[in-house]
Amino acid sequence: MNKLIALIPLLPFIGFLINGLGRKYLSKGLIGIIGCGTVLVSFIISLMIFFNGSYSTTPIHYFNFIQAGTLKIPFAFQIDQLSTLFLLIITGVGFLIHVYSTSYMHEEKREHFGRYFSYLNLFVFSMLLLVMGANYVIMFIGWEGVGLCSYLLIGYWFKNTNYNNAANKAFIMNRIGDLGFLLAVFWLFAKLGTANYTEVFANVGKLSSSDIIGITILLFVGATGKSAQIPLYTWLPDAMAGPTPVSALIHAATMVTAGIYMIARSNALYSAAPLTQNIVAIIGAATALLAATIALKQNDIKKVLAYSTVSQLGYMFLALGTGAYVAAVFHVMTHAFFKALLFLGSGSVIHAMSGEQDIRFMGGLKNKLKITYWTFLIGCIAIAGIPPFSGFFSKDAILLSAFEHNKFLYAIGLITAALTAFYMFRLLFITFYGGFRGDEEQRHHVHESPAAMTVPLVILAVFSIIGGFVGVPEVFTHGGEKLAAFLSPVVPSATHHIEHSTEILLMSLTTGIAIIAILIAWMRYRTYKEEKYTAFGKVLENKWYVDELYDTLVSKPINKLGGIANNYFEKLGIDALVNGVGKLVTYGGRQLRWLQSGLVGNYLLLMVLSMLLFFVLEFFLKR
């Protein structure tokens, strides 16, 4: 079984090597088969692990990754309930998105097609390493790997400078977070001498409270980078420069949830640091609200979804901060289904509209893209949190936990839920209802996508509907929270002390507000009207001017500093030194040139004089 487990990440890696090296020689069909097949086999092995119940918290040791003195870092996997769940999400959703990509990317040239699939496979490999590792170092390898793949795939169309800039932005923002993660790992090594999960969590008691707070905050800094939270969230909306399936896989379903996985994994540490928990909850709630407000006024179909992702990630951090780790993981799962569905649906729309992404130029696609429309609608209902779709259960669990923890955070969560429902249905209505607003050429071209794209949509739609039933709250059925029971050996589930009547009341409040928001969206956007510009709307459309703020606060001072360094240190220091050496040699040469007079007599005189000099030195001045 251990060898089989090692195959899970190894297969996508092999796929990466074959597709990457053979991209110029393999046919597109073969590349697609290798790319999808490796992930499919990984998915099957993950399913076997899940159904055999062959998971345990004891790490599977393969070899010593680093061994220096007393420092030992084993290369080991920990296949427990939490990682099994993530394995299923990553390989399952990943497989569907691979299949979708074979059709979506079909117009690419063969070598670029191969490059795309090799990156995608490398991403799956890194992500699997991230969740399977049995210590923070292995997790960090995967952590960096997914960052790299994200960079490569955002800049996939590398001829476009804007896309490259977006890729750079994502990479640099992630690096800031990664530094925090790395420092936390070093801190752990300094205090405990180990980064293995089992040993770290067993020895939490040995750490002083300031150590725990420091480590958890640094880990959280890592999570804000990877999972796009305030203040490092601005890269995610720009990351939509990549191909749409990439946005679905990396920037919605899997990679951005790495931060949630990491904190859920480190729950023993976080539970011991209430201060950090509060920070996590506040940042999460703030991000959820901020991103939701921005999403209200975006006109790019993918940007809306991107901000919605940031907002939903904020929800997950809110859950983590209030100690509801299971609810956060639950939301990761349901979010992976419906957000992958929504992104793939938007990809299908963009495909049909020949690359148009602005919803103002769409409209009326309901009858032309039937499958896409219905699956998109299911995704919207799921994310809006209407029972009994999956989003309802996970969002409800988070809100319940927030209600118990702090009423103010709950209020923010509730407002965000209303905003979420509103902007998602605004997107749906503007895109699919009303009259067609594209040009004539697009009108002729509009067609439903091929089966390779619609089948994943349907499968994801089914999971978006039923995915929530693994976590039905106690109110409805006894023993309905199967996910919490499943994860209980790894992640402690929060116990609720709320009366059932209050819980029902809260649920109906959330649902009611969401339905009202949908109705308002229905009234305003059923038929498309030019949106009126208000001052506040302008602020929202420009994303609260956060990018501009970062530009003035960070980019410009750094550029200025660079300019100063260039003008003074470089030109006056290093250049002067280098040029000075050259000038000195030229000057010296010019001064010595007169020696080379060409007159034999001079040479002879010099020869005799120097001989005399040596003679004098040797016989009279020695001793």
Place this chain on the structure above:
Amino acid sequence: MDIKYYIFLSIALFVIGIVGVLTRRNTIIIFMCIELMLNAVNLLLVSFSKMHHIANVAKDPLAGSDGQLFVFFIMVVAAAEVSVGLAIIVMMFRNTHSIDVNFLNRLKH
């Protein structure tokens, strides 16, 4: 005879050679001055060799003979040098119609 007369004669010859090389412009004269310096050294070698031989002949009948051997080597080398040097002077005259060394300043180009 006392060795110092030989030494003084040798120094005189050598200095005449040096001054001649430094001051004269005629290549043949310079050449002769070089020969003069070589011969000054030869004279010194022979006289020291003889002195050494007289002092040590009781212990070693061949004492000091290596000095005389050196003289032969120097004479052979000087003969070779003369042939090369005269050939150079002939070529120089063919090219410049003069044997003045200052016409050779084109060496620096």
